[in-house]
Amino acid sequence: MSDTFFSGAPHWTWFIILYFFVGGIAGGACFLAAVVDWFGGPEDRPVVRTGYSVAAWGAILSGALLTIDLGRPLRFWHMLFQSANVPALMFKGWSPISFGAWAILLFGLFAVLSALGGAAEEGRLHNPALRAVGGVVQGGLAKVVGGVAGLLGIFIAGYTGILLSVTNRPIWADSPWLGALFVASGASTGAAALILLAPGRGATEQSLARLSAFDTKALVVELLVLVLFVASLGSVNRVWIGFWGLVLLVGVVGLGIVAPLRLHLQRRPLASAAKLVLLGGFLLRVATILASEGIERYRVAAGM
Amino acid sequence: MPEPMGFFTDTTVCIGCKACEVACKEWNQLPAENGGIRELSGDSYDNTRRLDGIHWRHVRFIEQFKGPYDGRWLMMSDVCKHCVQAGCLEVCPTGAIIRTEFDTVVIQSDVCNGCRACIAACPFGVIDINPVSGTAQKCTLCYDRLKVGLEPACSKACPTDSIQFGAITELRTRAQKRVDQLKSQGVKAELYGADPNGALGGLNSFYLLVDQPEVYGLPRDPQLPTRNLAMSSSLSVASAAVLGVLALVGLRKRRMDDMGGPGEGGSN
Ligand code: SF4
Numbered sequence: 001m002s003d004t005f006f007s008g009a010p011h012w013t014w015f016i017i018l019y020f021f022v023g024g025i026a027g028g029a030c031f032l033a034a035v036v037d038w039f040g041g042p043e044d045r046p047v048v049r050t051g052y053s054v055a056a057w058g059a060i061l062s063g064a065l066l067t068i069d070l071g072r073p074l075r076f077w078h079m080l081f082q083s084a085n086v087p088a089l090m091f092k093g094w095s096p097i098s099f100g101a102w103a104i105l106l107f108g109l110f111a112v113l114s115a116l117g118g119a120a121e122e123g124r125l126h127n128p129a130l131r132a133v134g135g136v137v138q139g140g141l142a143k144v145v146g147g148v149a150g151l152l153g154i155f156i157a158g159y160t161g162i163l164l165s166v167t168n169r170p171i172w173a174d175s176p177w178l179g180a181l182f183v184a185s186g187a188s189t190g191a192a193a194l195i196l197l198a199p200g201r202g203a204t205e206q207s208l209a210r211l212s213a214f215d216t217k218a219l220v221v222e223l224l225v226l227v228l229f230v231a232s233l234g235s236v237n238r239v240w241i242g243f244w245g246l247v248l249l250v251g252v253v254g255l256g257i258v259a260p261l262r263l264h265l266q267r268r269p270l271a272s273a274a275k276l277v278l279l280g281g282f283l284l285r286v287a288t289i290l291a292s293e294g295i296e297r298y299r300v301a302a303g304m
Numbered sequence: 305m306p307e308p309m310g311f312f313t314d315t316t317v318c319i320g321c322k323a324c325e326v327a328c329k330e331w332n333q334l335p336a337e338n339g340g341i342r343e344l345s346g347d348s349y350d351n352t353r354r355l356d357g358i359h360w361r362h363v364r365f366i367e368q369f370k371g372p373y374d375g376r377w378l379m380m381s382d383v384c385k386h387c388v389q390a391g392c393l394e395v396c397p398t399g400a401i402i403r404t405e406f407d408t409v410v411i412q413s414d415v416c417n418g419c420r421a422c423i424a425a426c427p428f429g430v431i432d433i434n435p436v437s438g439t440a441q442k443c444t445l446c447y448d449r450l451k452v453g454l455e456p457a458c459s460k461a462c463p464t465d466s467i468q469f470g471a472i473t474e475l476r477t478r479a480q481k482r483v484d485q486l487k488s489q490g491v492k493a494e495l496y497g498a499d500p501n502g503a504l505g506g507l508n509s510f511y512l513l514v515d516q517p518e519v520y521g522l523p524r525d526p527q528l529p530t531r532n533l534a535m536s537s538s539l540s541v542a543s544a545a546v547l548g549v550l551a552l553v554g555l556r557k558r559r560m561d562d563m564g565g566p567g568e569g570g571s572n
Pocket of ligand 1: 383384385386387390391392393409425426427428429430431442
C-alpha cells in the first residue's frame with residue numbers, strides 16, 4: 001500500500017474544484033490569446049481581446065474562490081505578507097500554495113491590464129479612469145503586458161496540479177503527471193472557451209477554425225498525459241474502482257476528450273465540441289480531487 | 305538553546321485508559337465534537353478514530369481478534385510526531401507553522417488562515433481544522449507548559465509511563481534498552497522514528513511497536529511532500545512547451561490564409 005494512504009484529507013472540495021477549473025480556463029485562454037497577440041494577424045484581434053477578458057474575469061473569480069475557501073478568509077493576505085512583520089513579504093519558492101498566491105495576484109494584474117487594453121481598442125470603455133489605463137496599454141506595451149500575462153496564465157493552469165502532487169495524499173502525491181495534465185486541460189478548455197465566446201466579439205470563421213484545430217491537438221496531448229498519469233499510479237489505481245473511476249472514464253475520457261475529438265474531426269459545429277471540452281475539464285478536476293478526498297485514513301488503518 | 309525535547313511512547317505498556325486524551329483536551333481547552341454527542345464507531349472500542357483539530361491525542365485501539373478468545377489488543381497513544389523535517393512546516397504558505405527552541409513544531413493560531421495545505425502535507429494525518437478557530441491545529445507538545453518548565457499534560461497524566469517526555473537523546477537510550485529487554489523475552493519489538501538518519505531526520509515523538517507500522521496506521525517510509533516538486537514541475541514545463549509549440553504552429557498568421565489558399569486553418 002502506498003504510504004500516502006495514512007495522510008489526512010484537506011477538505012479541498014467545491015470552491016477549490018471550481019478554482020482549478022476556472023483558473024485553468026483563464027490561464028489557458030490567456031496563453032493562447034498572447035500567442036495570437038504576438039504571432040497572429042489583425043483579423044485575429046477579437047480572439048486576443050476575448051482571451052484577455054476571460055483571463056481577467058477568471059483571475060478575479062479565482063481570487064474570490066480561493067479567499068472564501070479559507071478557514072479565515074480575512075487573513076488571506078497572510079499568504080502575501082508576514083502577518084507579524086508587515087511589510088516583509090511572505091514567500092516560499094518550494095511551496096506551491098505560496099508561489100501560487102503570488103502568481104495569481106500577478107496574473108490578475110497583467111490580465112486585467114491586457115483586458116483593459118483590449119476593451120479600449122474596441123472603444124468599449126466608458127469610465128474615464130479605465131479608459132485612460134486601457135489607452136496606455138496599447139501597441140508594443142500591450143504585447144509585452146499580454147506576453148507576461150500569457151506566461152503567468154499557463155503557469156496558473158499547471159501549478160494547481162503541482163500543488164496536489166506536493167502533498168502526501170493518495171493519487172495526488174502518487175504521480176508526477178498531474179501538473180502536466182492540468183496544463184493540457186487548461187489549454188484545451190481555454191481554447192474551448194475562446195471558441196464559444198470569441199464569435200460574440202466578432203471573431204472570423206478562420207480564427208475559430210484555427211482554434212478548433214489547436215484544440216484537437218491539445219485534446220490528443222491531454223489524452224496521452226492522462227494515460228501516462230494513470231499508468232504512473234500503479235497499484236494505487238484500485239482507488240478508481242468505483243464512482244470516480246466511472247466519472248474519469250465516461251465523463252473525462254468519453255465525453256470530454258473522445259467525443260469532442262470526433263466532432264472536431266467530423267467538422268461538426270464547433271460550439272458543441274467546445275461545450276463538451278469544458279464539461280470534461282470540469283469533471284477532470286472533480287474526479288481527481290474528490291477521489292482522493294474520499295479516502296479517510298482511519299478506515300485505511302482499520303483495513304476497511 | 306534548550307535540547308531537542310519530545311516523547312517516547314512505549315505501546316506495550318499502554319492500557320487504553322485515555323487519560324492522555326482527556327488531559328490534552330482539558331489543558332488545551334479543546335471543545336467536544338458535535339456538542340458532546342459522539343457518534344460511536346460501531347465496529348471498535350476506539351470511538352475517537354483519528355487525530356484532528358480538536359483531538360491532539362488519540363489512543364488508537366487495534367483489535368486483532370480471530371475469535372472471541374483468540375486475539376490481542378494493541379494500543380497506541382498517537383500524536384504529532386514533531387518531525388525533524390516536517391512536511392507541514394515545509395509547505396505552510398503563511399509562516400504560521402514554526403520550529404520552536406525545543407525542536408518541536410507548533411502552529412501559531414493567530415497567523416494560520418485555514419488554507420489546509422499542512423493537512424495534506426503531513427504524512428501521518430495529524431492536522432485538521434479546529435471548527436472553533438477556523439484554523440489548522442494539532443499538538444503543540446504543550447509549548448506553553450514547556451516554557452515554564454512543566455512537562456506536557458499527556459505524559460504527566462499517563463499512569464503507566466507509556467508516554468515518556470524528555471530530552472530526545474536520553475529518550476533514545478532508554479527506548480533502546482526497553483527494546484533489548486523485550487527482545488530478550490521473545491517479543492518482536494521495533495522502534496519507529498527513533499533513527500536520526502532515518503525517515504524525516506527522525507521523529508521527536510517516536511514509538512516502540514510490536515507489529516508492522518501499517519497496523520498502527522503509520523506509513524512505513526514517511527516522506528516530505530516536496531519530494532515530488534522537481535519532477536512534477538519538469539513534466540509540467542515539458543507539457544507547456546509541447547502545447548506552446550502546437551499553439552505557435554497552429555495559431556500564427558499564415559501566408560496561405562492571406563492569399564485565400566486552402567490551408568489547415570482554412571475555413572470549413
Ligand atoms: S507529524 Fe505531521 S503535523 Fe507533526 S510535525 Fe510531522 S508533518 Fe507536521
